[in-house]
Amino acid sequence: MHQHEFDMTAADFNYIKQQLYIHAGIVLGEHKKEMVYSRLSRRIRHLQLTNFKQYCDYLKAHSEHELSAFVNALTTNLTSFFRENHHFEFLKQLAQTQWQQDKNMKRKIRIWSAGCSTGEEPYSIAMTLTESLNLKQWDCKILATDLDSNVLATAKNAQYDRRRLESSQLPLGLKYFTAAEDATVVTLKNTVRQLVHIKRLNLLQPQWPMKGLFDVIFCRNVVIYFDLATKNQLIRRYAQYLKPNGYLFMGHSETMSRDITEFKSLGQTIYQKQG
Numbered sequence: 001m002h003q004h005e006f007d008m009t010a011a012d013f014n015y016i017k018q019q020l021y022i023h024a025g026i027v028l029g030e031h032k033k034e035m036v037y038s039r040l041s042r043r044i045r046h047l048q049l050t051n052f053k054q055y056c057d058y059l060k061a062h063s064e065h066e067l068s069a070f071v072n073a074l075t076t077n078l079t080s081f082f083r084e085n086h087h088f089e090f091l092k093q094l095a096q097t098q099w100q101q102d103k104n105m106k107r108k109i110r111i112w113s114a115g116c117s118t119g120e121e122p123y124s125i126a127m128t129l130t131e132s133l134n135l136k137q138w139d140c141k142i143l144a145t146d147l148d149s150n151v152l153a154t155a156k157n158a159q160y161d162r163r164r165l166e167s168s169q170l171p172l173g174l175k176y177f178t179a180a181e182d183a184t185v186v187t188l189k190n191t192v193r194q195l196v197h198i199k200r201l202n203l204l205q206p207q208w209p210m211k212g213l214f215d216v217i218f219c220r221n222v223v224i225y226f227d228l229a230t231k232n233q234l235i236r237r238y239a240q241y242l243k244p245n246g247y248l249f250m251g252h253s254e255t256m257s258r259d260i261t262e263f264k265s266l267g268q269t270i271y272q273k274q275g
Contacts, residue, residue, distance in 0.1 A: 006044055008037055012052035016040070016074075019059065024071050024147060025204045025234075026225040039073040072148045079117040081124050081160075082171055084220065086268050087249045088128045091216065094247070095132035099215075108139040110214045112241070114203060115222035116144035119155030119196070123188055125218065126195040127176050135195075143210065145201035155198050158188040203234060213243045220269075221251035232257055239263065242273045 016036055017028045028036065043066075044055050059066050082088055099105050109129065113122035122144035129140050146152050162184050165174060177186035201208070203222070217238050223231040238248055239262035248263060248271045250256065256263060256271060263271035 004037060004041075006037075006041055006051050008033075008052035012056050015056045016052075019070070020074055023067060023204075024075065024202070024225075025227075025230045026075070027227045028074075036074065040070075043069060043073055068149055072150050075148050079120045080168055081120045081165065083120065083124075084252055084269075085171065087218070087220075087270065088124055088171075090247075090249075090268075090270055091125065091128050092132045094216075095129060099133075107137055109133075109141070110212060111140075111142045111216045112210075112214045112218065113142060113144045114201075114217060114219040114238075116146050116152075116155060116198070117148075118151045119144065119158060119198070120160075121218055121220070122155070122196045122198075123158070123192055126192045127172055129195065130176070130192060131172065135191075140195055142196045143214075144196050144198045145203075147200070147202050149200055152198055152200055155196075158193050159185050160188075162186045204230070208237075208241070210241065214241055214246060215243055216247045216249070217242060218249045220249055221254070224251060224254050228257065232259060235260055236262060239273055244273060244275050246273045247271065248273070 013033055013036065020026050020028055040052070040055060044050075044052070047055070047058060049055050049058060059070055095109075099109065111125055111129075113125060116122050122142050125142050129135065129138075129142075133140070144155060146155075160177075162174075162177075162179055165177070165186065174186060176189050176192045178189055179186040219234075219238065223234060226234065235248070235256060242248065247266075250269045250271065252269060254269065256265065262274055264274055265271055
């Protein structure tokens with residue numbers, strides 16, 4: 001590494017890698033050193049420390065306070081509304097055909113957005129359901145979880161950059177947003193927001209607090225950061241939380257191991273629980 005403001009030894013980097021794996025399941029390669037340096041340098045300045053060794057010692061001594069900031073700094077939260085739109089088209093078809101006709105559904109739908117980041121994914125799910133069903137006749141709830149408390153605060157706020165939305169060619173335009181005239185920020189309408197329940201959750205914790213089963217789980221661009229064993233363990237846990245024949249959506253660059261027998265592939269990173 002070239003000359004930096006703060007010294008980071010191989011031992012420091014290894015400790016950081018180990019802690020991120022233990023607490024978030026994320027595997028950091030050697031090529032991520034510069035990213036780690038850049039993101040944690042802000043914490044070091046904030047805490048008025050002088051090098052990474054001091055920061056590692058601080059993390060060890062004050063983990064209950066610092067761990068959240070540590071994980072927040074190192075997790076990537078790239079997202080957008082209706083990202084990988086084929087998943088939302090599939091959800092729309094599911095709602096308009098299969099769910100409408102299924103008497104066993106009892107007009108109740110539960111969907112989980114695991115790794116919801118700043119909220120674009122669960123709110124896109126909510127808009128899709130609003131377009132596809134008469135929600136006065138349906139009991140729909142969307143659970144949105146993430147490990148990063150900062151992105152969850154943005155999701156709860158439900159305010160987004162108007163210019164970024166207008167330039168991204170939203171399938172529904174700004175139909176579900178309100179804005180003051182000439183405002184650069186738009187706010188999601190309550191009809192959409194009320195369907196989404198936002199909670200902080202570490203996917204790797206031993207017990208999940210959810211009691212019921214889900215019809216659909218979105219876990220997109222999350223397992224890409226995990227090693228194979230962690231990824232397989234998580235996918236098998238998802239199977240336990242899905243109803244029979246429920247669906248799991250994964251990210252476009254993610255694949256399911258052949259060792260996983262709980263799901264069958266429907267193509268386009270859509271998987272259906274067997275049985």
